[in-house]
Amino acid sequence: MSTLEHPAGPAAAAVSAEDLLEMYRRMVTIRLFEQSASRLYAQSEVPGFLHLSIGQEATAVGACWNLRRSDGITSTHRGHGHCLAKGLDLTSMFAELMGREGGTCQGRGGSMHIADPGLGIFGANGIVGAGLPIVTGAATAAKLRGDGGVAVGFFGDGAVAQGMFHESVNLAAVWDLPVVFFCENNHYSEFSREQDQHRAGLAARAAGYGIRYEAVDGNDVVAVAELMGGLVEGLRRGEGPVLVEADTYRWHGHYEGDPLRYRTSDELDEAKLRDPLLIARARLAELGTPPGTLDDVDASVAADVEAAIEAARRSPLPDPATIFDHVWVEEEDPVEPEPEQGERFRMMDAVREALTLEMERDERVYAAGIDVGEGGNVFALFRGMTEQFPGRMLDTPISESAIVGSAVGAAMAGMRPVVEIMYMDFIGVCLDALMNQAAKLRFMTGGRAALPLVVRTQFGAGRSSGSQHSQSLEAMLAHIPGLTVVMPSGPVEAYGLLRAAIQSPNPVVFVENRLQYGLKDARPQADYIIPLGRARIVRPGRDITVVTYSRMLQEVVAAAEEVAGDGIDVEVVDLRTISPLDRDTILTSLKKTRRLMVAHEGVQDFGVGAEIAALAANEGFWHLDAPVVRIAPPAMPVPYSPSLEKAWLPDRVVVADALRRLAEVGPR
């Protein structure tokens, strides 16, 4: 075994016996942790999924050996080794697996979601490939800070087939990010063999992306550490991303309980001959370390592991009363000032001015997106800002998953990204980053991950943009707990709300209506800000409450003015923030008027109006004098032809008509 060949890493100091002994100790720790976890799972002490990396310990320890505490890693569903190698402690990890309060993430995450951003661990991940956009963001943060930080993204051979892999590696290549994409090739993706998953190997792929590729024996911790030592040093000096492929093998099934029908026991026996622990022992023997020393290490780790399990068992299960903790950061709102009446400015000025002010105030703020930098945004919102903020207005490839996913990583690494999805319709191609990462990571990490990020996007029907460039998809986003969804109705709101969104500790999707970019209103004072989660009474009234938001507000206000002539006094509520919903303002208004209408541009079925109608039926039932009315387009794709689109999209005439009829229903 001592004659094992391993490709020597570029220019790195030979590993000392002392260092190797420490690497050995870390690998034994991972091995015994996972063997114990397997036992605890079988005894039902670990209640959830468990994917073990026994046999792969050398990749985790070797890859993290040269990292600083502040360097970031992202992990996978098979991530215990990575977390232990990056410095997490045994007790909190056992407690996490057991779902206990003393867990790394207070029992909110479990095995697949262990994270500790304080240690640079930006999360194991239950979504294959999802760590890669995130590590790209961690590397972006390091690069923007210019502090020599690096990032390592672990992934499996199966994840190579994921679109997020492609987008992340490509973005890292284009941005020259200090990141190692570290593939633990264990030759299986669940039950499928590597050769059935892709035709081209990673070397060819790296060439395709125009980045460096290195292969290494993933069972030899020294080989891995030496290779990574050289690479990390290069990245700290400013070299670009590297794709590393470490050859290894997992001994257990894909998950605990896997019947392992897809491979033979001979194959496993052969793999066990290349046990990373045996290889390290052989190397230590070569360096003169007596076997007794190694046995002592084994025994002391075993004692540590047993003590950690006992300590974890003493931690209580979380109190159900704390169930809502960590979903959102909740804090007192700033007082909403009265907007001053300055010169008139356009909605597009509002967006630019809000971003500009926040970038001036806080150097952690940066913007990224397709044509956001040199291009100045496709609607020219940011023209000239690249000169004003060099290096902080970033152009991206057409890679929405990487755009949003990297924002998640950068936010966890301490930045405040403001990224752009050019059209709201494109949310579909990056939904994971929003739904499973941005929205959930704070909760799943027991509040350890901070996610102060803004995804700006725009929508708008009425200009024959067709079914894929017109949609109002806020209901879909509002259905995702953890996301804040904001839709300003005009320039003043856009300014105050965007500032609040950028300052928010929560992930915010900020949705502008492009038909309003030219809309003008009086510019408020520079420090004007609007608290998130608060609706506004735009027009007080007595007879009917209309809840609306975004561009539809203009239609509703116009309709309200019209029916005022018929003696119908309409109260108009501008939601401003869709989620979390300002239930109190709606209910208070309903109590007064006893009639409710909701108007929006998103299609009616399962829309925001349905939620508000449910609120009225559920909590406002006692105050309703008439059925709730929903004014929204019918549930069908937005039509292209002007005649069809006009029939589809409700306007002030439709609203006024419905208001008149609603006023006639029930007691007066």
Added chain:
Amino acid sequence: MRIQRAPLASEQPQSPPAGYIHPHPHEQAQEQALSGPRTAPAPGSRAAAVTPFRCEIDVDVTRSAAGSRRAALVADLVVALLAAGRREGLIGDRNGVRLARWSHDGLVGEHLDEVWLRNGSAVAAALDALGPGLEPALAGTLTVVDLGERAVRPAGDWGAGGWGVVTIGPAEAVIRPGDSDDGMVITRRTLVRLAFEVADAAGQAGAVVRALESAASALSRLR
């Protein structure tokens, strides 16, 4: 930002706000559908398994009665008793309230909308405005009978029907010993007997007792 969460399953359905009366309670509709005219069996005529419960208390109305008309006194008692009944969960939206008075022809009275929302003077005005005849009771009707200054003590429910009957007796002056800084004093108090009968004792008797006590103490606090 503060999250305003939707009510949990355990918090639903939401309770109506104080004073709410549904325009068409489900039971009323059903009652009408089954038995045609808007009548309900008298509390005493229910099936054998259902036993009525009656309870009385002497309420000290010295302050309330001083210088005020009978109607105002009765109104104060009605308001206090309804509030106490709602607090006890005894009286809810299913209970319409019928105000009644004993006249030489028998009971006259009518249903009063949203009694919960009315103050004493509004109830007094309603009492003054009672027309002739007695509107029939519905299943949930609580009838409040003002006995006036008659010395009789009705021992039952007047055969008035509905869910329950409250009888407000005459005001009686009594001499009572009391404490003051100078030692024992003899005071003159005005008491009114308040009787509350529900057609079905099961599950309601305790709340009737508590509601009467609570109404009595609310009024005597006026002292």
